[in-house]
Amino acid sequence: MAKTARHAAIETLQRNQRTGHPVARIFSGIVEQYRLSSTDRQLAMNIVYGVLRHRDQVDLLISRLCSRSPSRQNPFVYQALAVGLYQIFFLERIPEFAAVHETVEAVRRSGAAKKLCGFVNGVLRSGLRRRDELYELIDPEGAGHGLLNHPAWLTKRWQEHFGEQTMRAICAHNNLEATLNLRLSRSLPQSTYLKLLQEEGIEAHAGKFAPDSVVLPCFHGSISALPGYHEGLFFVQDQAAQLATLLLAPFSPGRSYLDCCAGLGGKTSYLAELTAAGDASLTAVEPDPGRFRLLGENLARTVGDHTLSLHNSTLEHFARTCPLHFDAILVDAPCSGTGVTGRHPDIRWNRQEQDLLFYREKQGRLLETAADLLAPGGVLVYATCSIEPEENRQVLDRFIADHHGFMITNCDEYLPAPARALVADSCFAPLPSSGCDGFFAARLTGDGEG
Numbered sequence: 001m002a003k004t005a006r007h008a009a010i011e012t013l014q015r016n017q018r019t020g021h022p023v024a025r026i027f028s029g030i031v032e033q034y035r036l037s038s039t040d041r042q043l044a045m046n047i048v049y050g051v052l053r054h055r056d057q058v059d060l061l062i063s064r065l066c067s068r069s070p071s072r073q074n075p076f077v078y079q080a081l082a083v084g085l086y087q088i089f090f091l092e093r094i095p096e097f098a099a100v101h102e103t104v105e106a107v108r109r110s111g112a113a114k115k116l117c118g119f120v121n122g123v124l125r126s127g128l129r130r131r132d133e134l135y136e137l138i139d140p141e142g143a144g145h146g147l148l149n150h151p152a153w154l155t156k157r158w159q160e161h162f163g164e165q166t167m168r169a170i171c172a173h174n175n176l177e178a179t180l181n182l183r184l185s186r187s188l189p190q191s192t193y194l195k196l197l198q199e200e201g202i203e204a205h206a207g208k209f210a211p212d213s214v215v216l217p218c219f220h221g222s223i224s225a226l227p228g229y230h231e232g233l234f235f236v237q238d239q240a241a242q243l244a245t246l247l248l249a250p251f252s253p254g255r256s257y258l259d260c261c262a263g264l265g266g267k268t269s270y271l272a273e274l275t276a277a278g279d280a281s282l283t284a285v286e287p288d289p290g291r292f293r294l295l296g297e298n299l300a301r302t303v304g305d306h307t308l309s310l311h312n313s314t315l316e317h318f319a320r321t322c323p324l325h326f327d328a329i330l331v332d333a334p335c336s337g338t339g340v341t342g343r344h345p346d347i348r349w350n351r352q353e354q355d356l357l358f359y360r361e362k363q364g365r366l367l368e369t370a371a372d373l374l375a376p377g378g379v380l381v382y383a384t385c386s387i388e389p390e391e392n393r394q395v396l397d398r399f400i401a402d403h404h405g406f407m408i409t410n411c412d413e414y415l416p417a418p419a420r421a422l423v424a425d426s427c428f429a430p431l432p433s434s435g436c437d438g439f440f441a442a443r444l445t446g447d448g449e450g
């Protein structure tokens with residue numbers, strides 16, 4: 001039987017709850033399995049991300065409308081109720097009838113007993129009838145003031161580190177739909193691309209902080225359909241990630257650069273652009289085979305014939321066999337991702353506080369390994385998309401305590417003027433509420449600074 005957007009949404013949420021695997025990975029498997037049309041894919045993704053961004057509010061609705069609490073519901077039924085109620089209370093463009101009917105139909109097509117379909121139908125209809133009263137209950141500006149849609153351990157530590165007001169601003173930001181951010185190829189003037197988007201009827205503006213960035217505040221289509229995709233004229237990348245790459249300056253001819261944790265190549269490809277004028281050598285390391293394949297594809301699309309040396313291995317393995325030293329090294333370390341839980345809302349529900357200590361150890365080891373590959377007078381940039389001190393300052397403090405030759409140099413002079421407001425204690429440290437992703441980057445230099 002054909003599967004629909006609602007079924008894909010319910011199934012994705014259920015698998016995410018059961019396995020803790022990233023929603024993006026689960027969803028792309030489901031899209032392929034169900035052969036969803038692009039419209040259904042878009043709707044299903046909106047619903048999944050929306051439910052995760054409004055989890056506390058949706059759970060409160062379920063508690064009010066059912067005698068059983070969310071945790072005691074059958075998992076498929078629980079996610080079906082969440083999907084139905086999210087559409088009724090948050091997606092204005094979906095007609096009420098479709099929200100209820102399509103959700104109940106998805107439950108029926110999953111093979112659920114008639115009684116369960118009737119139960120879901122009854123709860124959703126009751127939600128519709130009591131909509132005004134329930135809206136008030138979940139309104140964060142009113143009765144729902146305590147509903148932050150983040151786990152308590154995370155809001156508690158943000159409150160301690162940043163204060164109540166900033167913690168609330170971060171949560172409010174994370175609960176909004178994320179913008180799409182592009183980094184343009186340096187061969188393409190920002191004004192030309194903005195005009196091109198305008199001609200296509202796509203709303204866009206220049207990024208506030210990063211010089212090569214363009215922000216699409218409400219784009220819902222396919223990225224490969226944007227003008228210039230196939231010509232490699234842009235890379236999807238948040239402004240914070242773009243700015244962190246600038247810290248590897250200087251980009252002068254003849255220097256050698258190493259990207260230790262290249263991932264999908266966002267920063268590698270920017271580095272290739274920044275060094276394109278000179279005769280620089282660029283090396284990138286990424287152990288995950290799937291990411292390494294995409295890294296190759298992304299670089300082929302955006303960087304063209306720039307000479308790059310790519311290694312599908314861990315940094316530790318690479319370091320054991322590499323005879324070279326590098327003038328500038330980027331350690332964009334694996335992390336908890338608490339700075340990007342607006343863009344990836346599943347992260348907030350899948351992480352636990354003790355994960356931070358696991359990451360801290362791994363990040364420390366990667367930084368140590370990278371430092372051994374640094375040429376005298378070189379620059380070492382340490383970065384994460386976490387806003388937790390364990391993964392940022394604590395990693396640096398431990399590293400500097402063991403490596404007396406290293407010190408943190410102020411990021412200020414390597415960033416464009418508007419981004420300097422995002423520097424704290426010499427490090428680049430924007431919070432998610434600042435207008436770009438939450439991020440952390442420090443620029444370290446050894447004896448005889450480069």
Ligand SMILES: C[S@@+](CC[C@H](N)C(=O)[O-])C[C@H]1O[C@@H](n2cnc3c(N)ncnc32)[C@H](O)[C@@H]1O
Pocket residue numbers: 241260261262263264265266267268285286287288291313314315316332333334335
């Ligand atoms: C934060 S992501 C990097 C994002 C990337 N720099 C970008 O801009 O798109 C961290 C990456 O580190 C990789 N990684 C994990 N363990 C590693 C190791 N031991 N050595 C090198 N890379 C590692 C992960 O596979 C992941 O792709």
